Structures are given as C-alpha cells and as structure tokens.
Amino acid sequence: MPHLIHFILIFLTLFFLILIILLITNRWRYESYKSRIKSTKTKIDVFLTSLLFSFSDEETIIADIKQFKKEIPFEKKWCKKIILNEIIYLKQNLKGEITDNIHLIYEQFGLFDYTLKFLSNKKWYVKSLGIYQLQTLEYTKGQSYVRPYLKHKNKILVSNAYFGLISLASDNLDFLNDYPDSISLKNEIKIMDILHSKKPPIPNNLNEWIVSKNPSVVKLGIKFMVFYNCFNETQLILDLLQSDDETIRHEVIVAVNDLIIIGAEQVLIDQFDNEQKANRIEILKSLCTIGTIKTEKFVHDLLINSIDQDVKLQAVYTLNQLNPVYFENAFEGNSEITKMVKHVKDPYI
Amino acid sequence: MIFKELLNYYETFVACFSLSYILFYIFLAILSYTAIKKHINTKYFIHDDILAKSNHVIGVSVVAPAFNEGANVVYNVKSLLSLTYPKFEVVIVNDGSTDDTLEKLINEFELVKVDFFYQEKIETRPVKSHYKSTNPLYSKLLVVDKENGKSKADASNAGINSTKYPLFLCTDVDCILKGDTIIKLAKPFMESEKRIIATGAGIRISNSCEVKDGFLVKVHFPSGWYPRFQELEYVRAFLFGRMAWSQINSLLLVSGGLGMFDKEVAIAAGGYWHKSLGEDMELITRMRKHMYENNLDFAIKYIPESLCWTEVPATKTVLITQRVRWARGLIQTLYLHKNLFFNRKYGRTGFLIFPYFFAFEFLVPILEFIGVIVLILCFIFLDINYTYFLYLTLTVYLFYLIITIISIFLDDRLYKNYANIKEIATLILMAMIEPIFYHPVNVYASLKGYLHFIRKKEQSWGNMQRIGFNTQKK
Numbered sequence: 001m002p003h004l005i006h007f008i009l010i011f012l013t014l015f016f017l018i019l020i021i022l023l024i025t026n027r028w029r030y031e032s033y034k035s036r037i038k039s040t041k042t043k044i045d046v047f048l049t050s051l052l053f054s055f056s057d058e059e060t061i062i063a064d065i066k067q068f069k070k071e072i073p074f075e076k077k078w079c080k081k082i083i084l085n086e087i088i089y090l091k092q093n094l095k096g097e098i099t100d101n102i103h104l105i106y107e108q109f110g111l112f113d114y115t116l117k118f119l120s121n122k123k124w125y126v127k128s129l130g131i132y133q134l135q136t137l138e139y140t141k142g143q144s145y146v147r148p149y150l151k152h153k154n155k156i157l158v159s160n161a162y163f164g165l166i167s168l169a170s171d172n173l174d175f176l177n178d179y180p181d182s183i184s185l186k187n188e189i190k191i192m193d194i195l196h197s198k199k200p201p202i203p204n205n206l207n208e209w210i211v212s213k214n215p216s217v218v219k220l221g222i223k224f225m226v227f228y229n230c231f232n233e234t235q236l237i238l239d240l241l242q243s244d245d246e247t248i249r250h251e252v253i254v255a256v257n258d259l260i261i262i263g264a265e266q267v268l269i270d271q272f273d274n275e276q277k278a279n280r281i282e283i284l285k286s287l288c289t290i291g292t293i294k295t296e297k298f299v300h301d302l303l304i305n306s307i308d309q310d311v312k313l314q315a316v317y318t319l320n321q322l323n324p325v326y327f328e329n330a331f332e333g334n335s336e337i338t339k340m341v342k343h344v345k346d347p348y349i
Numbered sequence: 350m351i352f353k354e355l356l357n358y359y360e361t362f363v364a365c366f367s368l369s370y371i372l373f374y375i376f377l378a379i380l381s382y383t384a385i386k387k388h389i390n391t392k393y394f395i396h397d398d399i400l401a402k403s404n405h406v407i408g409v410s411v412v413a414p415a416f417n418e419g420a421n422v423v424y425n426v427k428s429l430l431s432l433t434y435p436k437f438e439v440v441i442v443n444d445g446s447t448d449d450t451l452e453k454l455i456n457e458f459e460l461v462k463v464d465f466f467y468q469e470k471i472e473t474r475p476v477k478s479h480y481k482s483t484n485p486l487y488s489k490l491l492v493v494d495k496e497n498g499k500s501k502a503d504a505s506n507a508g509i510n511s512t513k514y515p516l517f518l519c520t521d522v523d524c525i526l527k528g529d530t531i532i533k534l535a536k537p538f539m540e541s542e543k544r545i546i547a548t549g550a551g552i553r554i555s556n557s558c559e560v561k562d563g564f565l566v567k568v569h570f571p572s573g574w575y576p577r578f579q580e581l582e583y584v585r586a587f588l589f590g591r592m593a594w595s596q597i598n599s600l601l602l603v604s605g606g607l608g609m610f611d612k613e614v615a616i617a618a619g620g621y622w623h624k625s626l627g628e629d630m631e632l633i634t635r636m637r638k639h640m641y642e643n644n645l646d647f648a649i650k651y652i653p654e655s656l657c658w659t660e661v662p663a664t665k666t667v668l669i670t671q672r673v674r675w676a677r678g679l680i681q682t683l684y685l686h687k688n689l690f691f692n693r694k695y696g697r698t699g700f701l702i703f704p705y706f707f708a709f710e711f712l713v714p715i716l717e718f719i720g721v722i723v724l725i726l727c728f729i730f731l732d733i734n735y736t737y738f739l740y741l742t743l744t745v746y747l748f749y750l751i752i753t754i755i756s757i758f759l760d761d762r763l764y765k766n767y768a769n770i771k772e773i774a775t776l777i778l779m780a781m782i783e784p785i786f787y788h789p790v791n792v793y794a795s796l797k798g799y800l801h802f803i804r805k806k807e808q809s810w811g812n813m814q815r816i817g818f819n820t821q822k823k
Contacts, residue, residue, distance in 0.1 A: 016751055343464055346463045348463050
C-alpha cells in the first residue's frame with residue numbers, strides 16, 4: 001500500500017507540474033502572439049475595407065492581394081483564419097454592390113481551398129465549420145461540396161448541410177421536402193431569416209411539403225405558403241386542422257391569422273373545443289383578426305363557461321379588439337371579467 | 350483495543366469513500382471536457398444576431414426581486430432593460446422594501462399604478478399593486494409591489510405570477526448580465542428536441558470590476574482574499590462541475606443569480622418554496638420530480654460561458670452567513686425530498702444525483718470534521734507512521750489542486766478571462782493555499798448550517814451586505 005501511495009504521489013506531482021507549465025506557457029504564447037496578431041488583424045481590416053470600397057477592377061484586386069500576401073505572415077494558419085473571419089464579417093455587415101467582389105477576394109486569398117480542407121476533414125464539426133463558411137459567404141460554387149452531406153450518418157452534420165444549402169441553393173429549395181428530421185424552432189428562425197433576406201422563388205413542390213410525413217416539413221410548408229401569400233391554397237391549409245399533430249394545427253391557426261383567411265372563422269370556432277390551451281389561445285388571437293359578430297357570441301359564451309383564466313384573458317382581448325364597447329353592458333357583476341377588462345383596456349399594459 | 354478496531358473500520362470506510370470521491374471527480378472531469386467540446390463544436394451554426402432580430406423567438410420575462418436596493422436599483426433596472434432580445438419584459442418585484450426602492454423606481458421610470466389582472470398561480474404574500482411606465486421607452490418594465498415575505502422565493506413567485514412570456518429568467522437585481530444573456534440562455538429552449546425546462550450559465554465575481562450606471566465597464570481580477578478564493582470556487586463549480594452534470598442531464602442546481610426556466614413547468618411544480626434556504630436547488634428538484642411523475646422527457650442545460658457578474662462576500666463574517674444559508678438549504682432540500690433516494694420512478698435523480706449530493710456535498714464537511722478529531726486522538730494515543738500520513742495528505746491535497754488547476758486552464762484557454770500571467774500565477778498560489786485557509790471556513794459554515802437546520806433556527810431573506818462596485822464617475 002505505501003508503495004502504491006508513493007507511486008500515485010509521484011504521478012500526481014508530475015501531472016500537477018505539467019499542468020502548471022502548460023497553463024503558463026499557453027498564456028505566455030498567447031501574450032507574445034497577441035500584439036503580432038493584433039497588428040496583423042488591423043492591417044487586414046484596413047486592406048480589405050479599402051479594397052472593397054475602392055471598387056477596383058478584377059486585375060487590380062488580384063495584384064493588390066498578391067502584394068498584400070507578402071506583407072503579412074500569410075502562410076500561418078491564424079493569419080488565414082483572421083482573413084476569412086474578416087471576410088465573413090464584411091459579408092454579413094455590408095449590403096449592396098460593395099460586396100460584389102467578396103467572392104473574388106475569397107478566392108484570390110486561396111481561402112476556398114482552405115474551406116475545402118475543412119470539408120474533407122474526418123471530424124464532423126470541422127466539416128460543419130466548412131459548411132458554415134460557405135453558407136455565410138453565400139458561395140454558391142461550393143454547393144456541390146455540401147450536397148454529399150445531406151445523407152451523412154451524423155444528424156447534426158446533415159442538419160447543417162441542409163441549412164447551409166438553403167443559403168447556397170436558394171434559387172431552388174425543392175430539396176427541403178426531403179429533410180429527414182425534426183426542425184427545431186431555432187432552425188425555423190434561420191430559414192425564415194434566409195427567406196426574408198434572399199426572397200428565393202417559391203419551391204415547385206410546396207404542395208408536397210404540406211402532405212409530407214415529416215411534421216416539421218409540413219409546418220415549414222405552411223410557413224412558406226404564408227410567406228408567399230398562397231391564398232389559393234387556403235383550403236389545403238385549413239384541411240390540416242384535422243392533423244393528429246398538435247404543432248401542425250398550431251401552425252395552421254397562426255397561418256389563418258397571417259393570411260387573414262376570413263372564411264375560417266366558423267372552422268376555428270368549431271375546432272376550439274378539440275384543442276388544448278395553447279392552441280385555444282392561438283385560435284382566439286386569430287379570431288381577433290378575422291372575427292365577426294359570430295365570434296363575439298362565441299367569446300361571450302366562452303367567458304361565461306370557461307374556467308381557465310389565461311384563455312379567458314385572451315378572450316377578453318379578442319372581444320375588446322372586435323368590439324371595444326361590448327363590455328359596457330355585458331358581464332356586469334362579474335368581478336373577474338371586470339378585472340380582466342380593466343387589464344385589457346389599461347393603456348400602459 | 351476497541352478503539353483500534355473501530356479505527357480500522359473507520360480507516361476502511363474513509364479509504365473507500367475517498368477513492369469513490371476521487372473516481373467520481375475523474376468521471377466528472379471527462380464529462381465536463383466532453384460537454385465543453387460539444388458546446389464549442391456546435392457553436393458554428395446560427396448567429397445570435399439572427400435570433401436577436403427575429404419575431405419568432407420565445408418570449409422571456411426577466412424576474413428580479415428587490416429588497417432595500419434603493420442605492421443601486423435605478424442603474425440596475427436600466428442595465429436589465431438594455432439586454433438584447435426581441436421579445437422580453439423586465440419584472441421587478443419590490444418585496445416590501447423599507448427604504449426608497451419603490452419611490453426611486455416610480456420617479457425615474459415615470460411609473461403609474463395599473464389595473465393589472467394578477468393571477469396567483471403560485472401562492473404568495475399579498476401583492477399590493479402593479480406599476481407600468483407612462484414613458485414608451487420603458488414599456489418593457491413592470492414593477493410589482495408586494496408585502497414582504499421574508500424570502501427571495503416569495504418575491505420571485507409574485508414576479509413569476511405577473512409575467513406574460515412562457516420563459517422566465519430569474520436573477521438578482523444587483524447582478525450584472527451580459528448583453529446577450531437572454532439569447533444565450535433561451536437558445537437551448539429553441540434548439541433541443543427534448544423539452545428544456547431550465548438553463549443556466551457561468552457566474553463571475555464583480556467585486557473589483559468597474560461598473561458605470563449598472564453596466565460592466567471593465568472586468569478586474571478580485572483584489573481581496575475571500576473574493577479570490579471564491580473566484581476559484583466559481584470557476585471550478587461552473588466550468589467543471591455543472592458542465593459535467595449538464596452533459597448527463599443531471600443538473601440539480603441552476604443558480605438563483607442566473608437561471609432561465611420554463612414557466613409552465615415551474616408553476617406546475619409549485620414555484621419557489623418560500624421556506625427554502627436553497628430555493629434554486631429546491632425548485633429544480635421539484636421540476637425534475639414533476640417531469641418524472643408525468644412521464645415527460647426533459648433536459649436541463651448549462652452553458653460554459655460567463656454571462657453574469659455578481660458581488661460575493663468580501664469578508665469572513667459575510668461569507669460564513671452566506672454559506673450557513675447554503676448548507677442549510679442543502680440539507681433542507683435533501684430532507685424534504687428524501688423519497689427520491691433510490692426511487693426507480695425518479696431515474697438518475699434518485700439513483701445518481703441525490704446520492705451524490707448526499708455523500709459528496711452533505712457528508713463531506715461532517716467527515717472532515719470527524720477526521721480532524723480522529724487525527725488529533727491518533728496523534729495523542731497512537732504511534733502514527735508520519736511518512737505514510739504525509740504521503741496520504743499530499744495525495745489528497747494534490748488531487749484537489751489538480752482539479753482546480755484544470756478548471757483554471759480550461760477557463761483561460763477558452764475565454765481568457767484573466768488579464769495577464771500575473772493574475773493566473775496569483776490564482777495558482779491562491780489555489781495552493783485554499784485548502785488550508787479557505788476550506789476550513791467553508792466546513793465550519795456548513796456544520797453551522799446543519800446545526801441551524803436541526804435546531805430549526807428562524808430564517809430571513811438572506812440579503813448580503815454589499816460594498817458596491819468601483820463605480821466610474823459620470
């Protein structure tokens with residue numbers, strides 16, 4: 001036993017010393033490189049900005065980059081990384097014709113090859129980084145390098161490849177119909193962001209999306225239909241209220257509100273009792289937009305019969321929206337409703 | 350003879366206990382490394398600015414209870430209102446302050462009483478009124494004025510009852526949050542396939558930081574001894590411990606200073622328990638129980654980034670008061686939820702997390718105290734092999750130290766939170782003396798906390814005496 005303890009002690013001491021050395025040297029290296037990296041970064045910032053704002057022709061840009069490469073430690077990985085990050089930053093923050101030459105600059109620095117190295121790496125997260133670079137730069141020439149990963153065994157990589165391709169192949173988003181997994185809210189937000197910023201043409205197979213077996217694709221299909229104002233497809237959308245999937249029905253209810261499908265009023269009222277709380281509240285929100293006197297009657301009865309205060313509060317909002325004077329003669333003596341009405345009518349809440 | 354025999358049993362127990370403790374920490378180290386790596390590997394996907402400008406994000410209510418915070422409340426609320434997120438509100442709960450907290454809020458933010466329809470989903474002390482601003486600039490602010498409930502939990506519950514969004518972020522009004530805190534904490538709720546019920550992130554020490562109007566201007570390394578020791582503790586706990594627990598979905602503690610929760614689940618679980626002294630841990634325990642009892646799949650996530658700066662006790666007396674409260678909270682939670690232990694219904698909470706907290710969090714101070722007594726007795730009555738004793742002590746000491754140094758290493762490699770090598774060297778030195786000077790204070794406070802629990806001593810809000818920040822002049 002004492003020998004074992006002795007051995008462990010020596011091992012721990014060595015390990016401790018190695019850790020201290022690693023910690024200090026790691027920081028020391030960072031400190032010593034910091035100023036060099038900082039000055040190189042400043043040079044790169046100035047160079048790239050002036051290059052973009054100079055609106056030079058292609059030949060001048062190529063010559064300038066060739067010359068600039070000699071002025072910085074271009075062969076160092078960290079240097080390439082800084083240039084690439086800076087190009088990505090400029091791409092994300094500048095709009096209009098000023099960004100026309102970004103892809104040329106990216107190529108002339110040999111950074112496409114640098115990205116391809118990431119894509120050919122064995123580790124999925126390094127591949128994802130490569131996809132991210134192509135995606136943020138919207139480098140459409142790179143889409144053929146991303147497509148093979150649509151069927152990769154790693155789910156996260158597949159997801160990254162799909163969403164990368166939305167940026168790279170936005171002229172034809174038909175492939176989204178084949179998305180194999182569920183799409184998180186975060187990814188939906190990302191897709192909608194691309195949709196708003198790039199305004200791609202409407203997918204040819206959108207009608208297939210909304211009958212997909214993947215509920216996420218169905219929901220995405222509904223969102224796309226809303227985005228493209230597909231009024232002709234309203235019946236197709238409303239039919240989805242019969243879906244077994246609660247989230248699809250939720251999406252339909254939201255779509256009724258966004259597309260202002262007036263004819264859906266009775267459908268939503270009929271659907272109300274079949275839904276859980278969240279969808280009920282959403283129905284009441286949609287009825288705010290499309291409701292008529294029929295809704296007023298429905299909400300009145302609901303306020304008398306319902307016990308859920310969240311639903312009732314939304315119902316008061318809806319009724320107030322449709323007919324602000326409705327409460328003048330109704331619900332007298334009902335202290336709960338009176339409090340809700342006061343809440344809804346308070347200008348500061 | 351009997352003493353020797355007892356000692357043999359004791360030795361075997363301590364050896365087994367220590368070995369399992371060490372093995373568990375190695376296991377945690379591996380998990381923590383995996384979790385941090387996973388976080389870093391998946392970060393290149395969606396930019397925060399996309400979330401920051403989207404109307405489709407989940408709404409978040411920031412709940413901050415305030416009790417006699419008149420000195421800084423205005424700046425702190427302004428800081429909270431400046432957070433970056435497209436859909437959020439700030440709910441400040443004035444918990445019956447006896448100073449001018451409410452008056453200052455009313456005057457500064459042009460507040461008026463409103464006809465707020467208050468739903469008491471969680472029972473609290475009576476709420477007197479709600480205030481909203483007449484100035485559209487502060488439309489995100491809601492102030493809840495209530496009777497003092499002698500606990501932060503009661504104030505938080507009143508805040509939760511008044512929120513309008515499905516997620517709520519609980520913080521202390523004096524905590525300084527990073528601008529993108531809501532985005533970072535809300536992101537897991539929007540990306541996970543499982544239902545996320547809570548998220549948390551790293552908390553750092555603001556004692557020596559420069560703060561202007563509630564905003565963090567410059568982060569400085571803590572200058573006092575106790576804040577420095579706590580800096581070590583925080584780095585170790587957040588980067589090492591909690592990341593590891595998060596990796597296996599076994600987090601039992603999301604700090605009261607910074608935690609985001611699913612409101613529906615928190616309310617269904619009954620909200621914060623106002624009699625608890627460790628209300629943050631107790632709430633998570635009940636939320637976990639609720640999910641298990643309803644057969645719902647869930648996860649609690651932790652983010653290895655520092656998003657919140659808070660003032661920590663700067664003196665021994667204040668530190669002991671705080672730690673007594675924490676220790677009492679721990680034993681209280683373990684006792685209250687004793688039915689979780691090895692109960693199949695509660696999965697890993699019953700078989701892993703609770704036994705861990707009992708053995709390696711609750712028992713350790715007691716065992717350490719007994720160990721010291723046994724040692725003294727042995728020194729007096731027995732012939733001890735001092736070399737062997739020294740080796741053993743050094744082994745435990747080095748192991749402890751290595752854990753701390755790994756945490757500092759991870760922190761520095763990932764976030765470069767320290768200004769220079771000098772600060773890192775200082776931390777290393779502090780880590781070396783921590784087990785001798787700081788740890789005993791903690792053990793003492795823990796034992797005192799346990800004793801208070803047994804004696805059922807009266808509890809209070811647990812407000813910490815604050816020295817204040819290095820406030821920059823305007």
